[in-house]
Amino acid sequence: MQSDDIAAELAAYPQTGRFLMGRLRHDMSADEKALLETLIEETVTLTRPTRILEKGKVYTQSTMLIDGFVLRTLDGPLQRYGVSFHVPGDFVDLHCFALRRLDHNIDTIGTVTLGLVPHDRIAFVMKEHPHLARLFWFSTLLDAAMHREWVMKLEQLTTARRIAHIFAEVWRRLEMVGLGDAGGFATPLTQAALAELSGASAVHVNRAMGELRDSGIAEMRGGRVDIADRALLEDFGRFEPDYLYGEGALSLRRDICT
Amino acid sequence: MQSDDIAAELAAYPQTGRFLMGRLRHDMSADEKALLETLIEETVTLTRPTRILEKGKVYTQSTMLIDGFVLRTLDGPLQRYGVSFHVPGDFVDLHCFALRRLDHNIDTIGTVTLGLVPHDRIAFVMKEHPHLARLFWFSTLLDAAMHREWVMKLEQLTTARRIAHIFAEVWRRLEMVGLGDAGGFATPLTQAALAELSGASAVHVNRAMGELRDSGIAEMRGGRVDIADRALLEDFGRFEPDYLYGEGALSLRRDICT
DNA sequence: TTCCCAATCCAACATTTGTCAGTAAGTATC
DNA sequence: GATACTTACTGACAAATGTTGGATTGGGAA
Structure with a gap:
């Protein structure tokens, strides 16, 4: 995908234009893209380092990274350890929809803009839109593949x-x-x-x-x-x-x- | 789950009695358990170290580990690196159903018994049995969580x-x-x-x-x-x-x- | 038995990395 | 302007780990 294509996407879908582009370049229909836009209930911009999700807690919404960087981290006894990072377009914590509690933290660095997606809307997609549901699954499989590569490195x-x-x-x-x-x-x-x-x-x-x-x-x-x-x-x-x-x-x- | 329960499971479902038990202890119905048995087209026992799946290749079946240990590995320029391991009951390479090519190898150590599951049977489950499909997804999410923990360690x-x-x-x-x-x-x-x-x-x-x-x-x-x-x-x-x-x-x- | 091979174990030395104790530069705040 | 804070940077020494070149052990094969 060329950058001018992405610019067009962003004009049409300002919040989700980058969605999954860094992960899966499957064709999404215009209907699906429009549906994605409706998933985001609220956008939030944070300018200071913030722990937006904390290991062990229960959440009723997931987070799409619209702009900026976030880190997945785990706390050791003395310091924080970074497990991976996310770039704009990533659905950061889709798995926290399926797993009762998150197994790690999500921390922001720099200025980030987040899209908040209530879990009931994800459940709706999982049930009614099998193609998007499949893309969601792929996105989490890709996370696992990236983790494996980093283990080896x-x-x-x-x-x-x-x-x-x-x-x-x-x-x-x-x-x-x-x-x-x-x-x-x-x-x-x-x-x-x-x-x-x-x-x-x-x-x-x-x-x-x-x-x-x-x-x-x-x-x-x-x-x-x-x-x-x-x-x-x-x-x-x-x-x-x-x-x-x-x-x-x-x-x-x-x-x-x- | 107690070990005598597992013994009973193994008697009733000799191939899949341990299936997903180490991963997800959700109740599966007897019908679902019976369905799992039918997924396995063939069982194979290997006594020598064998690379059963190779990075980059395309497969039309996935592998359930019935007995023994396998390693997920990636090849470096000079040596092999171990990314994670699997114990009996694990669905080793479910993701290779969804990802066109595997991003890593699966190597056996010691003696292992494998159950081979054709992808068209997995596709059938994904389409017709949403509860089992959800369990499959959970299983791959759990892999990602284990990878994250190991990165931190x-x-x-x-x-x-x-x-x-x-x-x-x-x-x-x-x-x-x-x-x-x-x-x-x-x-x-x-x-x-x-x-x-x-x-x-x-x-x-x-x-x-x-x-x-x-x-x-x-x-x-x-x-x-x-x-x-x-x-x-x-x-x-x-x-x-x-x-x-x-x-x-x-x-x-x-x-x-x- | 004898041989062979894989697995374990060991010592010496080189390299990588951590720890400690700072200095220096830039930036935000008061 | 003064202050505090974050970030980048440095030297010296200690600890962890890699590399090399072996020795030893135990089990299976001939």
């Missing part, structure tokens, strides 16, 4: 390579929803947040950032990540985007999505 | 603690399906396999095993893991089984499962 990569992998994935996922640009992307990520996401100390992340900078792989400053040579970044971070189930070898099967 | 724990966590989780999941005993459990896991699962070198896993042994936490020998003090093991491995969505605080909501 944690086992395999040094801190510097982990960060390169995060940058490569963020960039790619932002591009999928019409964000990002040729030279990099804007992000509210800080070195401390990268430490939480990569399982390293903030001090070591700082060392790793210096390594990335000195070797010309990536540079983060002023809320932006600049990347001169994409191939160099993706190679260093061992980034193979199969697991994002984009257009390539692992793309989703269309035949059972109708 | 990889970020948080030393190798010795990671292994303690693996032992605690294996033990708990085996108990959920009527396997394991008061003093530990039988397993085909080796130190090399634990190295793949924990992201450490085999040499370091050996050191960690010595540490666990010397401190009286766990001992593995002769295809068995012996644990003298469960609380000690679970404490050392920071094992908090919320994420397994068993009987405790994070248990699944029953109201939307009918």
Whole structure:
């Protein structure tokens, strides 16, 4: 999908125009897109870091990320650990519809805009719109695939390579929803947040950032990540985007999505 | 669920008696259980380590693990990495029904017995049996929750603690399906396999095993893991089984499962 | 038995990463 | 302007982990 297509989507469906685009590029009918718009009961914009969902609590609504970044986190005895992140267009916590209590937290970083979707509206979709229900299921399967990839990268990569992998994935996922640009992307990520996401100390992340900078792989400053040579970044971070189930070898099967 | 209940289940439903018991303890009707039996077209027993599913390939059937252990793995440039494991009763690769190609491999260790389920039979269940379809979805959500927990543990724990966590989780999941005993459990896991699962070198896993042994936490020998003090093991491995969505605080909501 | 192979175990040294204790620069607030 | 706060950064040392090159053990195969 080209970025001007996404711009058109956003004009027609300002809240859900990016919905699932970074995840599943199945055709949705205009009716389905219109239906998605009606799912959002309310939009909220948060400018400060906020824990919007807390492990163990019960919620009656799910969250669609319209703009900004959020982190999935789990609390350890002494600190917070980042499990994954979400970019605009992601249905962040669809599983909390099915699971009585959430098994992790959702924390915002930077400024985010959220769309709140009451669970009874999701139940309606699950019952009456099997195609959308299937897309919802796919979205959660994709989360699992991304988790698996990150488990392997944690086992395999040094801190510097982990960060390169995060940058490569963020960039790619932002591009999928019409964000990002040729030279990099804007992000509210800080070195401390990268430490939480990569399982390293903030001090070591700082060392790793210096390594990335000195070797010309990536540079983060002023809320932006600049990347001169994409191939160099993706190679260093061992980034193979199969697991994002984009257009390539692992793309989703269309035949059972109708 | 008590182990004598599970024995009765196994007598009535020899292939699927453990099905989903380690994952979701929702009531299934006798009709549903009988239906599950009919899903299995064929059972296969493998005695040697075998890659039964390979990343990137297309399959027309999914796999139910009836007996033994399998690993989800991803290949790195030089070695194999273990992402997660499965115990009897798990529907191993339900997602490969929905995703055109698998994003990872499934490898056996030890002797395993598999039930093969053609995808058209799963499609039939998805269409005609919404309650079972919901259970299938839950099962894949649970996989994602387990992945998230393991990501955090990889970020948080030393190798010795990671292994303690693996032992605690294996033990708990085996108990959920009527396997394991008061003093530990039988397993085909080796130190090399634990190295793949924990992201450490085999040499370091050996050191960690010595540490666990010397401190009286766990001992593995002769295809068995012996644990003298469960609380000690679970404490050392920071094992908090919320994420397994068993009987405790994070248990699944029953109201939307009918 | 004898051989072979997988699994376990070990010591020494190199590399990665964490911890501690700071400094420096930028930004928001008063 | 002064202050506090967040973020980025640094050096020194300690702990965890990887790598290399072995030795040992036990069970199955010939």
